[in-house]
């Protein structure tokens with residue numbers, strides 16, 4: 242098992258790079274959080290972040306995407322997510 246630890250280029254906190262089930266790279270917070278809605282599982286030697294499923298994942302720590310928690314999130318989202326309104 243290997244985790245890919247890194248630092249956020251915007252705010253400098255430790256993050257771990259995972260892939261989603263769609264194969265997209267996603268930065269996750271290093272530490273679990275009770276409000277997290279994702280779990281990190283190891284599949285094929287990769288850290289896969291997927292949605293937390295209450296029945297299946299009751300014992301797993303929950304994490305949040307760093308996209309959601311980064312205080313500098315605006316830098317991650319320039320242009321692409323301004324369509325929310």
Ligand SMILES: [Zn+2]
Pocket residue numbers: 249250251252253254307310311312313
């Ligand atoms: Zn950050």
